[in-house]
Amino acid sequence: MHDSWRARVLPAAFFCCLAALPGRAQAPARPSPPIPRMPDGKPNFTGLWQALGTANWDIRDHSSHAGPFFQLGAVGAEPAGQGIVEGGDIPYTPKAAAQQQENYKNRLKLDPEVKCYMPGIPRANYMGFPFQIIQSQKDIAFAYEYATSNRVVNMGKFIDPSTDTWMGTSNGHWEGDTLVVDVSGLNGNSWFDRAGNFQTENTHIVERFRMADADHINYEATIDDSTIYTRPWKISTVLYRRKEKNAQLNEFKCVEYAEELIYGDLVKK
Amino acid sequence: MRRRLFVPAAALAAAAAVFVMAAGQAAAQAAKPAAAKSWVQPKTPWGDPDLQGTWTSDDCIGTPLNRPASFGDRLYYTEQELANRENQLERQRQNDLQETVAPNQRVGTGPPSHWGERARRPCRQTSLVIDPPNGHVPDMTAAARLLPVPEGAGNNNPKADSYTDFSYYIRCITRGVPGSIFPVIYGNGQQIVQGKGFVSIMEEMVHEARIIPLDGRPHVGSKVRSYMGDSRGHWEGNTLVVETTNFLGNRTGIVGNGGGTPTSDALKTVERFTRVGPNEMHYEITLDDPKTWVRPFTVGFPLTIEPGYRNFEYACHEGNYAMFDSLSGARAQEKKAAAAKAAAK
Amino acid sequence: MKKTLVFAVAVGAVLAGAVPMWAHHAFAAEFDADKPVKFKGTVTKMEWINPHAWIHIDVKGDDGKVTPWMVEAAAPNALLRRGWTKKDLLAGTEIVVEGFQAKDGANRANGSVIMFTDGRKLFVGSSAGDPGAAPGTTFKDK
Numbered sequence: 001m002h003d004s005w006r007a008r009v010l011p012a013a014f015f016c017c018l019a020a021l022p023g024r025a026q027a028p029a030r031p032s033p034p035i036p037r038m039p040d041g042k043p044n045f046t047g048l049w050q051a052l053g054t055a056n057w058d059i060r061d062h063s064s065h066a067g068p069f070f071q072l073g074a075v076g077a078e079p080a081g082q083g084i085v086e087g088g089d090i091p092y093t094p095k096a097a098a099q100q101q102e103n104y105k106n107r108l109k110l111d112p113e114v115k116c117y118m119p120g121i122p123r124a125n126y127m128g129f130p131f132q133i134i135q136s137q138k139d140i141a142f143a144y145e146y147a148t149s150n151r152v153v154n155m156g157k158f159i160d161p162s163t164d165t166w167m168g169t170s171n172g173h174w175e176g177d178t179l180v181v182d183v184s185g186l187n188g189n190s191w192f193d194r195a196g197n198f199q200t201e202n203t204h205i206v207e208r209f210r211m212a213d214a215d216h217i218n219y220e221a222t223i224d225d226s227t228i229y230t231r232p233w234k235i236s237t238v239l240y241r242r243k244e245k246n247a248q249l250n251e252f253k254c255v256e257y258a259e260e261l262i263y264g265d266l267v268k269k
Numbered sequence: 270m271r272r273r274l275f276v277p278a279a280a281l282a283a284a285a286a287v288f289v290m291a292a293g294q295a296a297a298q299a300a301k302p303a304a305a306k307s308w309v310q311p312k313t314p315w316g317d318p319d320l321q322g323t324w325t326s327d328d329c330i331g332t333p334l335n336r337p338a339s340f341g342d343r344l345y346y347t348e349q350e351l352a353n354r355e356n357q358l359e360r361q362r363q364n365d366l367q368e369t370v371a372p373n374q375r376v377g378t379g380p381p382s383h384w385g386e387r388a389r390r391p392c393r394q395t396s397l398v399i400d401p402p403n404g405h406v407p408d409m410t411a412a413a414r415l416l417p418v419p420e421g422a423g424n425n426n427p428k429a430d431s432y433t434d435f436s437y438y439i440r441c442i443t444r445g446v447p448g449s450i451f452p453v454i455y456g457n458g459q460q461i462v463q464g465k466g467f468v469s470i471m472e473e474m475v476h477e478a479r480i481i482p483l484d485g486r487p488h489v490g491s492k493v494r495s496y497m498g499d500s501r502g503h504w505e506g507n508t509l510v511v512e513t514t515n516f517l518g519n520r521t522g523i524v525g526n527g528g529g530t531p532t533s534d535a536l537k538t539v540e541r542f543t544r545v546g547p548n549e550m551h552y553e554i555t556l557d558d559p560k561t562w563v564r565p566f567t568v569g570f571p572l573t574i575e576p577g578y579r580n581f582e583y584a585c586h587e588g589n590y591a592m593f594d595s596l597s598g599a600r601a602q603e604k605k606a607a608a609a610k611a612a613a614k
Numbered sequence: 615m616k617k618t619l620v621f622a623v624a625v626g627a628v629l630a631g632a633v634p635m636w637a638h639h640a641f642a643a644e645f646d647a648d649k650p651v652k653f654k655g656t657v658t659k660m661e662w663i664n665p666h667a668w669i670h671i672d673v674k675g676d677d678g679k680v681t682p683w684m685v686e687a688a689a690p691n692a693l694l695r696r697g698w699t700k701k702d703l704l705a706g707t708e709i710v711v712e713g714f715q716a717k718d719g720a721n722r723a724n725g726s727v728i729m730f731t732d733g734r735k736l737f738v739g740s741s742a743g744d745p746g747a748a749p750g751t752t753f754k755d756k
Contacts, residue, residue: 038314038315038465039314039315040314044464044465046464046465046466046467112587116586117586117587118476118584118587132467132469132478132480133464134462134463134464134467134468134469134480135464136313136321136462136463136464137313137314138321138462139462140462141462141464141469141471141478143469143471143478143480148443148475148476148477148478149476150471150476150478152460152462152471152580162581162694162699162700163581163662163690163694163699163700164662165581165582165584166582166584166587167582189587246486246489248480248482248486248489249480250493250495251495251496251497253442253443253495253496255440255441255442255586256440256442259432259440263431263432263592263593263596266593266596266597266600267430267431267432267596268430268431268599268600268603365738366738367735367738368734368735368738369729369733369734369735370727370729370733370734370735374727375726376650376712376713376714376726376727377647377714377726378641378642378644378645378646378647378713378714378724378726379641380641380688381725381726381727383688383735383737384688384689384692385692386692386695420643427642427643429643441665455688455689455691455692456689456691456692458691473691577695578695580691581690581691581694581695582664583664583665583689583691584663584664585664585665587663587664588661588663588664588665588666589665590666590668590686591644591665591666591686594643594644594716594717594718594720594722595643595644595717597716597717597718597720598643598644598645598646598716598717598718599643599717600718601717601718601719602717602718
């Protein structure tokens with residue numbers, strides 16, 4: 001009897017109250033926080049951001065793999081992940097495709113990340129480390145936690161690269177609410193990931209940062225380099241605002257972690 | 270085409286007021302920046318004092334940390350002394366512009382003169398230490414005096430057993446907080462970019478990015494320690510005050526690119542950045558490290574914005590042939606010595 | 615008296631634990647003061663890297679044999695601010711180098727003096743002079 005009361009009254013009460021509410025389409029939805037803006041109306045990207053996913057392992061689709069050292073067990077193994085390359089494949093020339101395979105085979109020796117070399121663009125944006133953006137009314141600074149890499153996006157008159165660098169020369173402008181960043185003068189030493197996908201000193205990149213809402217940036221980069229790719233290609237992923245109350249950029253000065261690897265042979269026995 | 274001694278006088282009037290003391294007047298304290306009559310502190314669109322730009326400490330290249338005893342408590346040069354220093358700078362300029370190599374040009378293992386960047390106007394200070402009044406870094410504690418000092422240069426036969434024998438700068442790791450801003454022979458760029466709630470300083474060597482939150486959040490917990498410490502900033506009028514704690518300790522010092530006796534994990538620094546004109550800023554840092562020095566002290570010098578001056582990437586570790594070469598050189602010499610010893614038997 | 619003061623200041627600056635002018639690099643660890651070298655060579659390429667740029671040159675011996683050497687130059691940052699860029703030292707240029715050889719005996723030298731064959735300095739100019747700074751940046755643009 002108890003149960004049948006419940007079976008009849010409670011649902012009735014429930015539907016009664018539901019009926020009293022406005023229709024679902026009109027129920028007040030929880031509003032997403034508005035995009036923060038600068039006094040001049042431009043979106044304000046200032047904040048601590050980080051990519052999720054596994055693009056730093058491999059920007060293409062990939063299964064999980066054992067790691068190179070059995071001693072690390074599951075800790076050194078590679079997780080599976082969906083790629084961030086639009087269309088799925090990187091349009092390498094045949095020679096470049098072979099080069100990528102060689103890179104992969106020798107990745108422990110060749111991946112600049114292992115040696116704590118600066119990761120270049122776009123890789124710095126989707127590593128397993130956060131980065132701080134500080135946007136002024138003039139320029140926009142990006143401070144990446146990994147290897148204390150950083151760059152300042154010049155928003156004034158276009159600056160030509162005076163020389164090739166690891167982090168490139170970044171010149172930005174607005175297209176509506178999208179921050180468009182032209183990256184040139186890369187020295188070609190950086191990889192896109194740990195899987196040997198690579199660039200050259202002819203690589204030119206155009207990034208687009210657009211806030212989907214206050215806590216998410218849709219990040220895209222178009223890569224062109226006719227010396228190794230048959231056409232320009234694009235990556236796209238999401239950058240997430242770090243929301244923990246105490247979240248901040250920390251220090252990862254990894255040169256010390258790589259010194260024995262790099263110089264160990266030359267140390268006095 | 271030849272540059273004038275100073276940037277347009279009107280623009281520097283306020284700055285000059287800060288740094289010029291009448292001849293013979295003892296500078297008993299750090300000069301507080303005088304308020305300019307013709308120059309107004311610009312503000313960012315969100316209302317913070319605007320300190321942005323690429324600044325350099327080039328003008329005080331070569332100024333010693335510690336004041337030569339002959340100056341006593343005098344922080345500033347007299348007009349005559351400044352004129353002499355300007356003549357020296359001018360002679361250096363002429364030398365730099367000399368198209369041909371001088372017949373008696375010295376050849377050495379050290380950095381040739383053309384490696385260095387130059388002051389554009391004579392540094393007005395007799396020392397970089399501005400407090401205590403005698404312009405000297407205070408005495409070190411007994412414990413600090415015993416600490417091993419990593420090798421910079423100037424040692425004619427440096428020990429090179431391992432990369433750990435060298436300074437953190439030569440290892441391309443860091444120069445620490447004071448070391449990343451004190452003037453050295455090149456690479457003195459400091460680019461300030463401000464955002465709502467933050468100030469960032471991109472320091473050319475070794476590509477540091479100091480991130481300074483302004484929202485009053487507490488420092489990180491004591492277990493999170495770093496080479497460049499943990500900085501928190503706030504405004505006092507138009508002055509940016511930055512307090513930094515949580516240093517790792519026993520890494521970098523304050524002498525030449527962060528060399529010398531390393532400071533400890535007890536170090537606390539307080540920096541003050543005050544813009545005194547469109548192209549000039551007064552910078553001070555008070556270092557308080559009871560494990561290293563018997564009392565706190567303050568170092569200060571001007572930073573300037575110069576036409577055409579900007580930061581360039583200083584990738585360092587990625588191209589550090591010097592480390593390979595130093596270690597390889599030492600191993601080769603040991604081999605040679607061992608072979609000679611064996612042959613002598 | 616003024617002269618003495620200036621001299622004393624200069625000397626004092628060096629002796630009084632001053633910020634050393636050269637305390638940034640372990641030169642003595644890299645190069646051997648007992649192995650002076652002087653040679654003429656043809657530039658093959660210049661590596662604009664940090665901490666220092668390196669100029670690669672081919673040196674032709676008396677026997678006609680060509681030996682590659684690399685010569686340490688200033689930090690690109692300083693060169694760029696003096697107005698020097700990659701294009702200013704092209705492959706094929708003949709230069710004369712005076713310095714000291716690497717301690718490990720390799721064909722490396724510090725470029726204590728680097729000049730063209732007619733005695734003109736390679737990296738003439740002062741960063742403190744007028745902007746001859748790297749192209750594309752002028753103070754007015756900011």
